Amino acid sequence: AQSVAQPEDQVNVAEGNPLTVKCTYSVSGNPYLFWYVQYPNRGLQFLLKYITGDNLVKGSYGFEAEFNKSQTSFHLKKPSALVSDSALYFCAVRDIGNTPLVFGKGTRLSVIA
Amino acid sequence: NAGVTQTPKFRILKIGQSMTLQCAQDMNHNYMYWYRQDPGMGLKLIYYSVGAGITDKGEVPNGYNVSRSTTEDFPLRLELAAPSQTSVYFCASSYSMGDNYGYTFGSGTRLTVV
Numbered sequence: 001a002q003s004v005a006q007p008e009d010q011v012n013v014a015e016g017n018p019l020t021v022k023c024t025y026s027v028s029g030n031p032y033l034f035w036y037v038q039y040p041n042r043g044l045q046f047l048l049k050y051i052t053g054d055n056l057v058k059g060s061y062g063f064e065a066e067f068n069k070s071q072t073s074f075h076l077k078k079p080s081a082l083v084s085d086s087a088l089y090f091c092a093v094r095d096i097g098n099t100p101l102v103f104g105k106g107t108r109l110s111v112i113a
Numbered sequence: 114n115a116g117v118t119q120t121p122k123f124r125i126l127k128i129g130q131s132m133t134l135q136c137a138q139d140m141n142h143n144y145m146y147w148y149r150q151d152p153g154m155g156l157k158l159i160y161y162s163v164g165a166g167i168t169d170k171g172e173v174p175n176g177y178n179v180s181r182s183t184t185e186d187f188p189l190r191l192e193l194a195a196p197s198q199t200s201v202y203f204c205a206s207s208y209s210m211g212d213n214y215g216y217t218f219g220s221g222t223r224l225t226v227v
Contacts, residue, residue, distance in 0.1 A: 009153065034215060043117070043203055044156075046215030090155065098163070100146055100171065101216065105155035 002027045002095040006104035013081045014112055021076040021107045023091030033074040034092040034101065035065055044090060050074060061085070081111045115139050119204050119219035126194040126226045134189040134222050136204030144207045145187040146216065147171075147179065149200040156203065162187055194226045 003026045013019045025031055032051055036044040048059025055067045065076045076089060088108050092101040120135045138145065143164045148156040148171075158171030162181040176198060178190040187206075191198060201223050205216040 006155075036215070036218075041220075043218030043220045044205075044216070045218070049215060100158055100161050102158075103148070103156040105153060 002031075002093050002099070002102050004091050004093045004102055004104040006089075006091055006107045008107050009105070010108045010110065012110045012112060015083055016080050019078050019081045019085070019109065019111070021089050021091075021109060023074045023076065023104060024072050025074060025091070025093045026072065027093060027095040029096040031072075031074075032094045033065075033067065035059065035063070035074075035076050036090045036092060036103075037061075038088040038090065038106070040087075047076070047089075081109075083111045083113050085109060086111045117204055117206055117217050117219035119202075119222050121222060122220070123223050124225070126191075126224065128194060128196065128226060130194050131190070131192050132194070132224075134191075134202055134204075134224075136187045136189065136219060137185050138187075138204075138206040138217070139185065140206060140208075140217065141184060142206035142208055142217070143184065144209065145181065146205045146207075147177075147187070147189045148203045148205065149173065150203060150221075151200050159189065159202075191224075196226050198224065199226045200224060 005024045034049045035047040038044045050057045050067045058064045088106045090106045091104040117138045146161040147159040157173045160179040162168045201221050204219045207216045
């Protein structure tokens with residue numbers, strides 16, 4: 001069965017610095033990988049996805065993610081953090097076949113001015 | 114605005130009471146899902162549906178029931194509420210199971226069982 005791990009409960013970064021939110025996954029076949037963001041009292045919003053192709057995926061709000069098959073990782077990155085990026089970030093994965101997404105526990109990102 | 118609508122936004126139930134969480138989407142998505150979100154636990158799938166009349170269990174279905182009589186609606190039923198069902202519930206929908214499309218989430222229902 002597919003699974004996803006987000007090893008950090010909280011990430012703190014100063015505004016203007018680069019940020020990384022980590023995600024590793026486990027699937028039996030080729031992975032379909034997603035990042036979502038949740039702002040307070042809101043539902044999750046889609047940020048970006050990796051299905052196939054270029055290992056560096058660009059998404060909304062200046063975020064990008066790097067797929068690394070050998071390390072089974074899909075880390076979320078942004079070159080310069082904004083205070084408004086402070087939110088809860090979820091990594092999600094699905095395996096081949098018609099199965100729903102499996103979500104990680106989430107990582108709370110705090111960007112400090 | 115197109116999207117997923119959940120009602121109510123907040124609800125307090127007493128142990129043993131029943132309620133239905135409503136979810137409706139107007140994007141003509143075939144696939145719909147119910148997740149619960151608990152602090153530090155991420156999202157756990159309760160039930161999902163691949164089309165009208167078809168539902169399937171997720172990771173944590175015990176204590177819940179669903180039905181899908183139309184493409185638009187996917188209500189979640191709690192028959193005998195327990196404190197362990199205190200959570201935030203999210204409904205989502207998608208065009209496909211996830212190959213090239215993200216899920217669209219509702220804004221959630223915060224349920225407290227006392």
